[in-house]
Amino acid sequence: MQETDILVVGAGAAGASLGYLLKQAGKDVLLLEMLDAKKKNKLCAGIIEHRAEQAFMDIFGKTLDEAGLATMPMEKMLVRHDAYEMSHTMPKNNQSAQGKTQDLARADEKTQGFAANLRNYLKKGGKIAAKMAVKKAAGYEPGVVSYKALPRKRFDDYVLNSYLEAGGRLLDHTTVRSIDKERQVARCVNLVTKKTFEIKYNTLVGADGATSIVRRLLTGKRQSTTLALEAPVPLTLRETVIYLRPVDHGYFWYIPRGKDATVGCVYHKLGCRDSEIRKHFAACCADMGIKMENKIRGALIPDGSDVLLQPAEHCFLIGEAAGLSDNFTGGGIHYALLSAKALADALQGKKTYDEAMKPQLDAVHKNCSNANIYFAAGGKVVEFLGKKKTN
DSSP: OEEEEEEEEOOSHHHHHHHHHHHHTTOOEEEEOSSOTTTOOOOOOOEEEHHHHHHHHHHHSSOTTTTTOOOEEOOEEEEEETTEEEEEEOOOOOGGGHHHHHHHHHHHHTSSOHHHHHHHHHHHOOHHHHHHHHHHHTTOOTTSOOEEEOOHHHHHHHHHHHHHHTTOEEESSEEEEEEETTTTEEEEEETTTOOEEEEEEEEEEEOSOTTOHHHHHHHSSOOOEEEEEEEEEEOOOSSEEEEEEGGGTEEEEEEEOSSEEEEEEEEGGGTTOHHHHHHHHHHHHHHHTOOOOSOOEEEEEEOSSOOOSOSBTTEEEOGGGGTOOOTTTOOOHHHHHHHHHHHHHHHTTSSOHHHHHHHHHHHHHHHHHTHHHHHHHHHHHHHHHSEEOOO
């Protein structure tokens, strides 16, 4: 039997960030990874929001560019819906405006509320309320935002290497078969050698994604998920392109990442209906003149309706394993980092995990419960503020 203070299952952005923070605090940490941690390449659009970069700075003490990750700023976005297209210049990060923005946010909270503004827009066709709605649902206010593109593997490699350089331990090709909560023992298996062994832990953390084995073993069920598709393609446009599909609560994306681009889609109302999702994916690629030469990858992502932070005593979930995902914006990286930071603080006797995560939980629940309104408003914004597509 092996022993560790903290056993983390999953060596992605969430698990490796948590491991890094705990190693910095002098904790004994062991990471398990079902695949080869240094070779795996997680499906991800590659958008790094300002919230994610701030969380990265809080954990690693430097910006993404200072860390040598060579991000690509997203300066212009084309949003398409049916026959209409809206061009949007992305607001630039302006920290000096933060105080003013916070004042505006406080004033906005005193109004009748965001959902009410949106309903009013949908009834009366007002444009300003819808534009405000989409901005707030996307999680930003003017003056404090930036969006960057970055291949996910480059990001994950940096986080994992930081953990390993801090002295963290890692077992590749290893997963958990059973969990004895009373003895605080995880029975594990090496997927290459088929050898089984036990690991005794003081704290167990599931950071193993939307199909979390830890979550299933502790609760007896899987969380609610949606199928996402993605493929890398040659760089043809410098603009980010979003095909909004309000009827299915989802979108297709084309995101330039420097030397190439990524295309993908997710439609929450279609859930995991592979053939229907692929049909919309192919139609959007054809509309952009993209010939699919690379293999299309699929992955399950949380739909945001089933968040769970602590399934048992001495056991926690972070990132997508906890169900932390935004079904309007698709944001996930910042939730991975924020939940890792919150749990690391909790395990060092600071705020409890629940207390630290309350703002994030509120955001996930808000966007999930208001998804109908947000996607409908997004379609109306493009229809009324955009123009007919020229191609």
